[in-house]
Amino acid sequence: MVKASKGIMEKTRQKFRRGPRQRGLSPITRSFRSFEVGERVTIVIDSSFQKGWPHNRFHGMTGTVVGRRGRAFLVDVRFGGRIKQAVVRPEHLRRA
Numbered sequence: 001m002v003k004a005s006k007g008i009m010e011k012t013r014q015k016f017r018r019g020p021r022q023r024g025l026s027p028i029t030r031s032f033r034s035f036e037v038g039e040r041v042t043i044v045i046d047s048s049f050q051k052g053w054p055h056n057r058f059h060g061m062t063g064t065v066v067g068r069r070g071r072a073f074l075v076d077v078r079f080g081g082r083i084k085q086a087v088v089r090p091e092h093l094r095r096a
Helices: 028-032
Strands: 040-043 062-069 072-079 082-088 093-095
Touching: 040 072, 062 082
Parallel strands: none
Antiparallel strands: 040 062, 040 093, 062 072, 072 082
């Protein structure tokens, strides 16, 4: 038996799949978006950009921007009765 993979792409075959008309590269302007501290954002992982993915458990969750870390944003997300912090690049964020 081969040990199951526990990498960042584990169990994401359907989760990150894109529709036929959304396939291919996303617009480059998504990388330049800016968010203010306190702004509500939804984490939607864009599979055409592999850099700056949060963990896949945060896909589809809404949180609040609390700061920056380099090009990425720190997002507080309510997760199972507690608040977790995700580090996400702007390509994977949308305004809520």
